[in-house]
Amino acid sequence: MRTIRALIAAGAAAALVLTAPTLASAASDPPAPQEWSTQVAMPYSLTMDGHRVLVADGAAGVIGQLQPDGSIAPIIEGADGTTSVATRGKWMAYTTSLEQGEEQPPLQSGLNIRGPKGDTIYADTHAYEYANNPDGVNTYGFVDGCLADGGSNPGVLDSHAYTAVSYRGAWLVADAGANVVWHVTNDGDISVFSVLPVIPITVDAQVQAMMGLPDCALGSTFNAESVPTGLAVGPGNVVYVSTLPGFPGMVTGAGQLWRIDRGGEPTAIASGLAGPTSISMAGPDALYVAQLFGGGIAKVSTSGEHEGFIPLPNALAVSTSSNGTLWAATAAATDEGGNPTGPGTIVSISKGKVTINGHILP
Numbered sequence: 128m129r130t131i132r133a134l135i136a137a138g139a140a141a142a143l144v145l146t147a148p149t150l151a152s153a154a155s156d157p158p159a160p161q162e163w164s165t166q167v168a169m170p171y172s173l174t175m176d177g178h179r180v181l182v183a184d185g186a187a188g189v190i191g192q193l194q195p196d197g198s199i200a201p202i203i204e205g206a207d208g209t210t211s212v213a214t215r216g217k218w219m220a221y222t223t224s225l226e227q228g229e230e231q232p233p234l235q236s237g238l239n240i241r242g243p244k245g246d247t248i249y250a251d252t253h254a255y256e257y258a259n260n261p262d263g264v265n266t267y268g269f270v271d272g273c274l275a276d277g278g279s280n281p282g283v284l285d286s287h288a289y290t291a292v293s294y295r296g297a298w299l300v301a302d303a304g305a306n307v308v309w310h311v312t313n314d315g316d317i318s319v320f321s322v323l324p325v326i327p328i329t330v331d332a333q334v335q336a337m338m339g340l341p342d343c344a345l346g347s348t349f350n351a352e353s354v355p356t357g358l359a360v361g362p363g364n365v366v367y368v369s370t371l372p373g374f375p376g377m378v379t380g381a382g383q384l385w386r387i388d389r390g391g392e393p394t395a396i397a398s399g400l401a402g403p404t405s406i407s408m409a410g411p412d413a414l415y416v417a418q419l420f421g422g423g424i425a426k427v428s429t430s431g432e433h434e435g436f437i438p439l440p441n442a443l444a445v446s447t448s449s450n451g452t453l454w455a456a457t458a459a460a461t462d463e464g465g466n467p468t469g470p471g472t473i474v475s476i477s478k479g480k481v482t483i484n485g486h487i488l489p
Contacts, residue, residue, distance in 0.1 A: 157437045160455065160474035161481060164197040167471040170456035172211035172290065172405065173446040178484040180446075180454060182473065183212040183221060190221050193473055194485040202487065203241075208233070215293035217243035218313070222288040222300065232285035238300050238311050250315040252302055256286040261319045262306040265350070272330070272347025274340070282306065290405070292358045294366070301355040301368055308355060308368060308387065321391040323353035326372040326381055337375050351376040357406035357445075359414060361429065367414060368393070369403035377402045378420050384427055397431040405444040407453075415453060417442040424455060437476060452477040 168186035175181075180193035181202070188207040191199035208224035218241065225235040238250040262282030269275045287304035291311075299320055300309040310320040328334060328349045335345055352373035359367045366387040371377045382400030385393040401421030409415045409426055413434060416425040423439040437453075444456040453476040460469040475481045 157435070158476055158478050160437075160439060160476050162472055162474050163483075164193055164199065164473040165470040166197060166199050167456065167473060168459045168467070170444055170458070170471050170473060171209070173444045173454050173456050173473070174212050174214060175446050175448045175454065176214045178448070178482065179486075179488075180473070180483055181212050181214065182444075182456065183209045184471075185209050186459070186471075190219075192485070192487055193483060195483060200485070200487055206239070208236075210288070211290040213291040213293055213298065215296075218293075220291045220293075220298050220311075222291050224287050232283075232304055233287050236286040236288045236302075236304065238288055238291055238298060238309075238315075240298065240311070240313060240315060242313070248313070248315040250300075250309075250311045250317055252288045252300060252305065252309055252311075252317060253286040255309070255317045256302070256305045256307075257284050259319075260284055260305075261322050264322065265306070265325050267325060267350045267352055269344070270348050270350055273343035274347065289356055290358045292360055294360055295364055299358055299360075299366065301358045303354045303356060303371070306353045306355065308358070308366070308391075319391070320366075321368075321387045321393055323355050323368070323370060323385070323393060325350035326353055326370065326376050326383070327351075328376050328379065328381055334375050334379060337378070349375070351381065356404045357416070359406045359408050361408050361414075362411045364389075365429075367396075367406060367408075367429075369400070369406045369416060371402060371404065380421075382418070382421075384414065384416060384431075386429070396429065397427045397433070399433070400425060400427075404442075405446075407445045407447045409447060409453070410451075415445045415447065417445045417455060419443060419458065424453070439474070441471075443471070452479075452481055 167184045170182050172183040189201050190203040190212050191201045212221040220240045224233040227234045236253040240248045285304035289303040290301040298311045308320045310318045330347050354371035354373045357369040382403040384397040387393045402419035403416045405417040407415045413428045424437040426435040441457040443458040446454045457472045459467045459471040
């Protein structure tokens with residue numbers, strides 16, 4: 128499994144020539160997004176801490192706090208490869224990965240847990256994955272048709288800790304390389320919370336063209352990696368996770384939303400999402416889903432109905448404040464060669480006036 132950064136680049140390039148499905152707009156148009164900042168490049172994660180807006184900018188290696196003037200005040204610098212930040216009271220956790228190239232898995236990956244006294248513990252998901260490989264029970268690749276012979280493989284060793292959330296006095300981490308959700312204690316002890324299943328992709332003309340496959344592959348099944356990305360904890364500590372999934376699924380509308388019970392069993396509750404990278408509760412019975420390749424943010428009920436759609440190109444992260452304000456971040460726009468053509472942004476979507484707290488807590 129390549130890194131999320133590589134998947135985003137590959138998916139963006141494919142999206143230039145392939146049309147990914149999108150959801151219909153809501154019956155009543157949502158308020159226009161209010162732009163707060165253009166001082167980010169790859170804001171993979173937004174987290175609300177009261178009225179503070181925290182951001183993990185992977186391009187800058189910074190965990191920062193949005194200021195009223197649009198600047199990003201750094202809280203933690205040198206967080207290379209960061210993709211998320213989560214808080215619980217005076218605790219903070221953030222993911223980091225040391226990448227070695229687009230086609231290679233990260234050399235290091237894990238969760239950094241900063242305690243109330245400022246001490247930091249590192250939970251090494253990379254080491255745990257390489258010692259246990261929980262998704263080795265899955266079979267990926269072609270499982271039938273003319274390419275099935277030698278075209279499939281079990282779960283490979285790969286860890287890319289992508290999103291962290293607080294969960295019952297500990298932390299959950301969606302690992303986009305290992306295809307699992309980890310449970311991590313404050314002491315850094317790691318265990319498997321859930322292994323995500325394969326995502327079967329039927330090879331149609333679009334997939335054939337995208338992958339450069341022979342005609343005999345049409346109609347065959349390719350088991351894509353699930354690639355868990357967004358995490359949210361709803362009422363009753365119910366866990367929700369989005370799956371991208373891996374190539375070629377991230378631009379074919381094969382993204383899904385799952386509910387995971389306390390035993391770690393995932394149940395798909397919604398499909399048809401185009402590159403979901405982040406989720407957040409939108410009240411007790413719905414979630415917002417950032418779709419990187421779907422044109423914006425979907426609103427999906429916990430029973431699976433698509434309730435609405437907010438246009439926001441390059442949507443990368445979402446987070447909801449306690450008063451219902453939706454915050455979102457977009458990735459920096461790039462050309463076909465992956466070169467930046469514009470900054471990333473942080474926006475709010477609300478029917479009322481929005482204010483933020485710029486005070487940095489020690």
